[in-house]
Amino acid sequence: MLQAVTRWIRYNLVGMMGFAVQTLTLTFLLAWTGLPDLAALALAWSSPSPQLLWHERVTWPDRPREDASSASHASSSRPAPVDPLELGLTKIVMLLTGMPILASNVLAVASASFVQFLSNDRVVFKA
Numbered sequence: 001m002l003q004a005v006t007r008w009i010r011y012n013l014v015g016m017m018g019f020a021v022q023t024l025t026l027t028f029l030l031a032w033t034g035l036p037d038l039a040a041l042a043l044a045w046s047s048p049s050p051q052l053l054w055h056e057r058v059t060w061p062d063r064p065r066e067d068a069s070s071a072s073h074a075s076s077s078r079p080a081p082v083d084p085l086e087l088g089l090t091k092i093v094m095l096l097t098g099m100p101i102l103a104s105n106v107l108a109v110a111s112a113s114f115v116q117f118l119s120n121d122r123v124v125f126k127a
Contacts, residue, residue: 004121011059011117018051019109026102037101041090045083060125085112 026044029035035043089108093099
């Protein structure tokens with residue numbers, strides 16, 4: 001149990017580092033490009049991120065990765081073009097609350113974090 005909690009904490013720390021990169025990219029895109037909110041968000045998510053490597057080295061250093069395609073989909077590393085779960089949740093939060101995209105994105109990522117951790121822990125980095 002302690003190992004699972006420790007791994008979940010490491011997962012969230014790595015995720016926060018990647019999220020900081022994504023949020024800075026999104027802030028820049030919104031301020032300087034004039035792109036629509038969700039287009040800027042999709043572009044920010046598609047920007048290269050070392051997050052998958054960080055997860056391999058920090059979160060699951062003792063486990064092999066199953067394959068690149070499942071890691072791309074299940075992790076929050078963004079080698080896949082866009083994470084549909086977070087994109088959809090961001091849009092839903094925006095519509096239901098009227099909050100701006102950055103605040104909505106924070107809520108969406110936080111909400112999706114636990115589901116993504118379980119997916120990674122059980123599918124991508126099997127014990």
